[in-house]
Amino acid sequence: MKAHLVKKKITDRRGRITSVWVKMNDEFNIPREKMPQVKSKKMDAFMSYLKDSKVGVETEKMVEAHKLKPTQKHLDHKKVGLVSKMPEERKNKPILVSSDGYILDGHHRWAYEVGKGGKLKVTLIDMPIQELIPFIRKWDGVEYSSLTHISDSVKKLASKQTN
Numbered sequence: 001m002k003a004h005l006v007k008k009k010i011t012d013r014r015g016r017i018t019s020v021w022v023k024m025n026d027e028f029n030i031p032r033e034k035m036p037q038v039k040s041k042k043m044d045a046f047m048s049y050l051k052d053s054k055v056g057v058e059t060e061k062m063v064e065a066h067k068l069k070p071t072q073k074h075l076d077h078k079k080v081g082l083v084s085k086m087p088e089e090r091k092n093k094p095i096l097v098s099s100d101g102y103i104l105d106g107h108h109r110w111a112y113e114v115g116k117g118g119k120l121k122v123t124l125i126d127m128p129i130q131e132l133i134p135f136i137r138k139w140d141g142v143e144y145s146s147l148t149h150i151s152d153s154v155k156k157l158a159s160k161q162t163n
Helices: 040-052 077-085 107-116 129-137 147-162
Strands: 003-011 017-025 057-064 095-098 103-105 119-125
Touching (some): 040 057, 095 107, 103 129, 107 119
Parallel strands (some): 095 119
Antiparallel strands (some): 057 119, 095 103
16 A cells, blocks of 8 residues: 655644654555544444444444554644644544554544554454445434534634634
Protein backbone atom coordinates (compact mmCIF):
# COMPACT_ATOMS: atom_id res chain seq x y z
CA MET A 1 0.00 0.00 0.00
CA LYS A 2 1.30 3.45 -0.89
CA ALA A 3 1.16 6.32 1.57
CA HIS A 4 2.17 9.95 1.65
CA LEU A 5 2.83 12.44 4.41
CA VAL A 6 0.74 15.57 4.89
CA LYS A 7 1.78 18.43 7.17
CA LYS A 8 -1.00 19.38 9.61
CA LYS A 9 -1.16 22.13 12.23
CA ILE A 10 -2.29 21.11 15.71
CA THR A 11 -2.61 22.81 19.07
CA ASP A 12 -0.87 20.91 21.83
CA ARG A 13 -2.05 20.59 25.45
CA ARG A 14 -0.28 23.81 26.37
CA GLY A 15 -2.06 25.76 23.65
CA ARG A 16 0.96 26.00 21.34
CA ILE A 17 0.38 25.64 17.62
CA THR A 18 2.75 23.22 15.97
CA SER A 19 2.95 21.29 12.71
CA VAL A 20 3.07 17.51 12.47
CA TRP A 21 3.39 15.07 9.60
CA VAL A 22 0.45 12.69 9.26
CA LYS A 23 0.62 9.56 7.10
CA MET A 24 -2.25 9.41 4.61
CA ASN A 25 -3.01 6.29 2.57
CA ASP A 26 -3.24 6.48 -1.18
CA GLU A 27 -5.23 3.23 -1.26
CA PHE A 28 -8.55 4.67 -0.08
CA ASN A 29 -8.24 8.46 -0.12
CA ILE A 30 -12.03 8.96 0.06
CA PRO A 31 -13.16 12.60 -0.32
CA ARG A 32 -14.70 14.05 2.86
CA GLU A 33 -18.14 14.50 1.30
CA LYS A 34 -18.29 10.77 0.37
CA MET A 35 -17.01 9.51 3.73
CA PRO A 36 -19.83 7.94 5.80
CA GLN A 37 -20.21 9.29 9.33
CA VAL A 38 -22.10 8.28 12.45
CA LYS A 39 -23.20 11.24 14.56
CA SER A 40 -23.08 10.83 18.35
CA LYS A 41 -26.86 10.99 18.67
CA LYS A 42 -27.16 8.01 16.29
CA MET A 43 -24.40 5.85 17.79
CA ASP A 44 -26.80 3.61 19.75
CA ALA A 45 -28.86 3.02 16.60
CA PHE A 46 -25.67 2.19 14.65
CA MET A 47 -24.59 -0.29 17.33
CA SER A 48 -28.04 -1.92 17.08
CA TYR A 49 -27.67 -2.07 13.29
CA LEU A 50 -24.34 -3.87 13.71
CA LYS A 51 -25.78 -6.27 16.29
CA ASP A 52 -28.87 -7.01 14.17
CA SER A 53 -26.54 -7.68 11.23
CA LYS A 54 -24.47 -10.09 13.38
CA VAL A 55 -21.34 -7.90 13.13
CA GLY A 56 -19.04 -8.18 16.13
CA VAL A 57 -17.93 -5.06 17.99
CA GLU A 58 -15.23 -4.47 20.61
CA THR A 59 -15.84 -1.21 22.47
CA GLU A 60 -13.54 1.24 24.20
CA LYS A 61 -10.29 -0.43 23.24
CA MET A 62 -7.19 1.81 23.58
CA VAL A 63 -4.94 1.91 20.50
CA GLU A 64 -1.84 3.93 19.68
CA ALA A 65 -2.94 6.50 17.10
CA HIS A 66 0.02 5.92 14.77
CA LYS A 67 -1.07 2.28 14.29
CA LEU A 68 -4.39 3.30 12.69
CA LYS A 69 -4.80 4.07 9.00
CA PRO A 70 -6.94 6.87 7.53
CA THR A 71 -9.42 6.42 4.73
CA GLN A 72 -10.52 10.04 4.37
CA LYS A 73 -8.69 12.21 1.85
CA HIS A 74 -9.29 15.65 3.37
CA LEU A 75 -8.71 16.89 6.91
CA ASP A 76 -9.50 20.41 8.13
CA HIS A 77 -6.35 21.54 9.99
CA LYS A 78 -8.38 24.04 12.01
CA LYS A 79 -10.62 21.27 13.32
CA VAL A 80 -7.59 19.10 14.11
CA GLY A 81 -6.11 22.03 16.05
CA LEU A 82 -9.34 22.65 17.97
CA VAL A 83 -9.51 19.07 19.25
CA SER A 84 -7.41 20.18 22.24
CA LYS A 85 -10.19 22.63 23.17
CA MET A 86 -13.02 20.10 22.90
CA PRO A 87 -14.74 19.06 26.12
CA GLU A 88 -13.06 15.90 27.47
CA GLU A 89 -16.23 13.85 26.94
CA ARG A 90 -16.26 14.69 23.22
CA LYS A 91 -12.48 14.44 22.78
CA ASN A 92 -12.42 10.98 24.38
CA LYS A 93 -15.38 9.61 22.44
CA PRO A 94 -14.33 6.37 20.69
CA ILE A 95 -13.58 6.57 16.97
CA LEU A 96 -14.89 3.85 14.65
CA VAL A 97 -12.25 1.48 13.25
CA SER A 98 -12.45 -1.54 10.94
CA SER A 99 -10.98 -4.94 11.80
CA ASP A 100 -7.98 -4.19 9.56
CA GLY A 101 -7.17 -0.93 11.37
CA TYR A 102 -8.73 1.65 9.05
CA ILE A 103 -10.62 4.63 10.46
CA LEU A 104 -14.26 4.84 9.49
CA ASP A 105 -15.16 7.90 11.57
CA GLY A 106 -13.01 10.13 13.79
CA HIS A 107 -10.20 11.26 11.46
CA HIS A 108 -9.69 14.70 13.05
CA ARG A 109 -9.32 13.35 16.59
CA TRP A 110 -6.99 10.68 15.19
CA ALA A 111 -4.78 13.27 13.45
CA TYR A 112 -4.56 15.27 16.69
CA GLU A 113 -3.47 12.19 18.66
CA VAL A 114 -0.94 11.19 15.99
CA GLY A 115 0.64 14.62 16.41
CA LYS A 116 0.86 14.16 20.17
CA GLY A 117 2.03 10.57 19.96
CA GLY A 118 -1.05 9.56 21.93
CA LYS A 119 -3.61 6.79 22.15
CA LEU A 120 -7.26 6.75 21.15
CA LYS A 121 -10.30 4.98 22.45
CA VAL A 122 -11.73 3.00 19.53
CA THR A 123 -14.80 0.95 18.76
CA LEU A 124 -13.42 -1.93 16.71
CA ILE A 125 -15.90 -3.26 14.14
CA ASP A 126 -15.31 -6.87 13.06
CA MET A 127 -15.34 -6.17 9.33
CA PRO A 128 -12.55 -5.09 6.95
CA ILE A 129 -12.85 -1.55 5.61
CA GLN A 130 -13.58 -2.64 2.02
CA GLU A 131 -16.75 -4.34 3.31
CA LEU A 132 -17.51 -1.86 6.09
CA ILE A 133 -17.84 1.26 3.92
CA PRO A 134 -20.50 -0.21 1.56
CA PHE A 135 -22.19 -1.80 4.60
CA ILE A 136 -22.54 1.50 6.49
CA ARG A 137 -23.71 3.33 3.35
CA LYS A 138 -26.77 1.00 3.36
CA TRP A 139 -27.71 2.05 6.92
CA ASP A 140 -30.48 4.66 6.95
CA GLY A 141 -28.79 6.71 9.71
CA VAL A 142 -25.54 7.39 7.85
CA GLU A 143 -24.61 11.03 7.27
CA TYR A 144 -22.10 12.86 5.11
CA SER A 145 -20.36 16.22 5.64
CA SER A 146 -18.37 18.46 3.37
CA LEU A 147 -15.34 20.50 4.38
CA THR A 148 -17.61 23.56 4.31
CA HIS A 149 -19.75 21.90 6.97
CA ILE A 150 -16.64 21.25 9.05
CA SER A 151 -15.56 24.88 8.77
CA ASP A 152 -18.97 25.98 10.06
CA SER A 153 -18.65 23.53 12.97
CA VAL A 154 -15.14 24.80 13.72
CA LYS A 155 -16.38 28.40 13.79
CA LYS A 156 -19.12 27.44 16.29
CA LEU A 157 -16.64 25.59 18.50
CA ALA A 158 -14.16 28.48 18.33
CA SER A 159 -16.84 31.02 19.26
CA LYS A 160 -17.82 28.91 22.29
CA GLN A 161 -14.17 28.90 23.39
CA THR A 162 -13.91 32.70 23.25
CA ASN A 163 -17.23 33.39 25.03
